[in-house]
Amino acid sequence: MGRIQLKNVTKSFGDVQVIPPLDLTIEDGEFAVFVGPSGCGKSTLLRMIAGLEDLTSGEIEIDGEVATEVPPAQRGLAMVFQSYALYPHMTVRKNIGFPLRMAKIEQAEIDQRVETAAKSLNLMDYLDRKPADLSGGQRQRVAIGRAIVREPAAFLFDEPLSNLDAALRVGMRLEIGELHERLKTTMIYVTHDQVEAMTMANKIVVLRAGVIEQVGSPLELYHRPQNEFVAGFIGSPKMNFVKGPEAEKHDAATIGIRPEHTDVSMTDGAWKGRVGVAEHLGSDTFIHVHDTGLADMLTVRVTGDISVKHGDTIYLTPQADQIHKFDAQGLRI
Amino acid sequence: MSDRKLPRLLQTPAVLLLLVWMLIPLGMTLYFSFIRYVLNSLRRPEWTTPNLSNWRGFGNYEFVLKSKDFLFAIQNSLFIVCSILILTVILGVLIAVLINKTFPGQGIVRVLLISPFFVMPAVNAVLWINMILDPVLGLQGIAIGSINELLESLRNVPLVDWFFSLWPKLEPISFRATQTSAYAVIIMVTWQWTPFAVLIFMTSLQSEDQQQKEAAVLDGASAWSQFRFLTLPHLARPIAIVVMIQAIFHLSLYAEIEIVSRGNGNKNLPYLIGEFANNNIGAASATGIFAVILANIVAFFLLRMIGKTLME
């Protein structure tokens, strides 16, 4: 079980309010991802749930019981830190077994549970090594192993993959996803990488300056962003925003169109522009288009390869059913 | 010239200088330890100048080995050094952990804590033996005197008088006595060197990883477990350094021993050398060679111990 509820939670450091009153429910078994730009309070929120940071006001409930005053270790939550926070003087075996040892569990059972966790994480060959002798990905798995053996009500991850290289990050992403499928335990995952958020989450919580901008499934956020901020934050490359007369045609202050929802032609279309940089990824091409008179730059995404040169004239046509409309306050119409 | 030769060549003068610096005193000590050489002798004036014709072989060594103070001095050296090491490391770790937390007046407390280290050893010894440990005039004498007075007056209070009349009159301890002078030296050197340990441990504590501590908190580790399983292993290396440096320094304690009891009941090898050197340079030199051997043995064990902690 692991249903986590934040009720009217706030946090201030001195006079600075980092989290204004905030309500949020994470259901049992959910994979919730907190995303948002740097400094928006994701880590602070996670640490408050873990009990490492006191609440300024409000309440946290875990499985319906008020946990605000419960010490961190008794909340039944396990956390994986960005720096892994492995104990450098202990072997991998001791590291993974540490929470069990602290819980005064019998040595035989500790050994058995550590082995089970190590097997599932492919760490059997490294059990007697020290953390310093492991690669980044292996360290990350040890940190996860240390969390798993406790059989927690929920896992908390604070940017666990940000120290890994791109290829390893994709691999670990899948492993964590796999782990969630297998354990069905609640997971709360903090990241500022929206690709991680989109691929792993059941539920994404978009934060800005401590305020929840939108909560929803990845596709909900992608197809129906509540406001300009979420629209710009979710999706890669970023959504294009157009203001002015073009927007007024759609009865909106701003319209947004995703790069992948724009048709491209060299001969005719709704908007005319000049090709700037074209990024050829093989599978896709990102073309940055200037001089449309609509915005500084529009980005379009074309599937496959397309031969355009810097300076070419290009015509763009937004797909009518994919246009997002926002009012003057930036809210979705 | 290959690129290895040039650096070697450039190092040569410094290395030679260092060798000469070490080898000449060691050579002279060795030489004196094998001849008869005294400062004053009416009976044998020819012994007062160092000369190969006064060759004595291992005679000086035999003389030193047979002298009644030699074994005692070695045991006592080790006793003093080990006691100081244990006390400074324990106190140093405790104090460093305590003052590592942020609290008001932290800066002043830290400066005050370090200050004993800047007192000269002889001053330190005079201060302790006369002002603090003296059984009559020192703090010890005054404290015990006033406790005795307090007990005395309590014996006249009805109801509790029977209880306090069971208490003995407290006797102050004289730290210049044969049985206690070593303890006096241990106390004063510990006081002086604990700040050194605190300083080293504190720097190390500040580099301790806070996320590890938070992880341990979440793993259910108590304050003691955090200390035992995280802080103490983290301090292994600085502890090794403190032990090593202090061992080297304290094997050659002199001023404190001289001032506390003039060697009465409390000698170490340097003090023995000093006593021999009043007249018998040959015996003093032989003792010096023994001291070199002892220092090497101690250094050997310490290095192995440190090597082990570094491996872990």
Ligand SMILES: Nc1ncnc2c1ncn2[C@@H]1O[C@H](COP(=O)(O)OP(=O)(O)OP(=O)(O)O)[C@@H](O)[C@H]1O
């Ligand atoms: N101990 C602290 N004292 C004062 N301010 C703090 C403290 N911890 C965090 N803050 C502030 O709170 C805000 C939120 O910080 P937090 O670490 O939660 O951001 P974040 O969303 O995790 O950012 P990042 O993606 O960079 O990790 C920041 O403005 C930060 O400066």
Ligand SMILES: [Mg+2]
């Ligand atoms: Mg953070």
